[in-house]
Amino acid sequence: MSSLTFTLKEVTRQRIDCSPLTPNKLADKSLADIAKIQLVTGNLSERADALFIITEGDSQSIKFKGSNSKLDFIGHNMTKGKISVDGDVGAYFGIFMEGGLLSVKGNSFIYTGCEMKGGQIKVNGDAGDFIGGARPGRRNGMTGGTVIVTGNAGARAGDHMRRGMILIEGNTGDYCGSRMISGTIAVQGDCGRHLGYAMKRGTILLNQMPTRGITANFNDCGTHTLGYLALLFTSFKKLDTTFSRVDNFSRVRRYAGDLAGIGMGEILVKI
Template sequence: MSPLTFALKTSPAQRIDCSSLTPDLLVGKSVSEIALLELVTGNSTARVDSLFDISGENTADIKFANSTDKLDFIGRNMTTGNITVAGNVGAYLGLFLEGGQIEVTGNTGIYTACEMKSGLIKINGNAGEFVGGARSGYKNGMTGGTVIITGDTGARAGDHMRRGMILIEGNAGDYCAARMISGTIAVLGNVGTHLGYGMKRGTVLLNKAPKQGIPANFNDCGPHTLAFLPLLFNSFAKLDSQFAKTKSFSRVQRYAGDLGGIGMGEILVKI
């Protein structure tokens, strides 16, 4: 069976809520039934077939073609299957994701992997602000799963993150790991300012020291060989990521913070 493909007909003037186009919600539906579904766009609704050319029939394997940053909520609440997006996507990609995989060839908007619970999201491009974060006013960001970003992230990656792993192959923006509760963020490139601001627990693993230095609200705990790092790198091996190719290391400089709070978080810098 060929993938169920939604090819955007024209660049939409308004944002489109794609949350109903997931394997979970489309299973058992014929293409003609799917065509009749109504999507919220702007302040009205529009039929799927008025927005997309639809082809293929495998609802467990969905593709979005000609995608733009107007497509929001792709993969919302998804628990199984695959979604592949060719092009940029808008906000809330993988919101509440519970399983399955989403891969984007392009950039994503704000709140990628917001409050994600499990599964895998891979962004072959840059991600916007609040990757793996919590919705505004909510206290827990992602609670499981893995997010891979081959490019850079905007500010506040891992904001309020509680569990899971964010792997940033490029650079992380300002306030990375701010208010982080737990989990792991690893960055191969540079990180912005205010790293780990308000961080409670969790681990930020850096391939190199930040250009601007470690924030003042983290204390140096010295160089160490940490036994869990080889296990972490082993877990990267099965991923389609630069992290799988990164040579494992267990020797790191450990910084604890944010000491303005409970100070149980850590920044580990390769040495």
């Protein structure tokens, strides 16, 4: 059965809250029911079929076509199934997600994977600031699941992240891993300024030494062979990412920090 498809009729002036359009929320709904769903756009509420051309299909496999960066909250609270998006997506892509597979062929805006608990998000492009982060004023970012970014990440990737994995195939912006509580961020490219700023625990795994170096708040713990990296790389093999093809390494230089705080985090740099 083909996918249930939402094709954006026209580029709207206002942002659209797409949070009701997930496999778990649309399960067992008829096409007519889906068409009647009210979507918030700007300060108005519109029927789904007023904004999208809806093509009947499997509600457990949803497609968005003609998407742009004004479609917010796609994959909101998603627990199962699959959503794939052609085009860019807006903010809060996969917020509160608990399961399933979310992918975009384009760029995602801020707060991708915000406070997600499980499942997998793949951004086939660049992702904005605060990947896997916590909403303003909240203390816990993502607590599970995996975010893969094939391009570059914005600033503060993994801000307040508590568990889970963020894999960035390109470069990251400033403050990567800021206020990180735990979890793993792996970066194949370069990192911006203030890497691991106020990081409490967790791991930032780097394929190369950042061109800006490691900040003074991290102390060099020397070179080591860490056995757990073999398990981590084995887990990458199951994922659709270039990380699955990275040659396994277990030799790293370990930096502990942020020593301005409890200093239990670590930056591991391949040697």
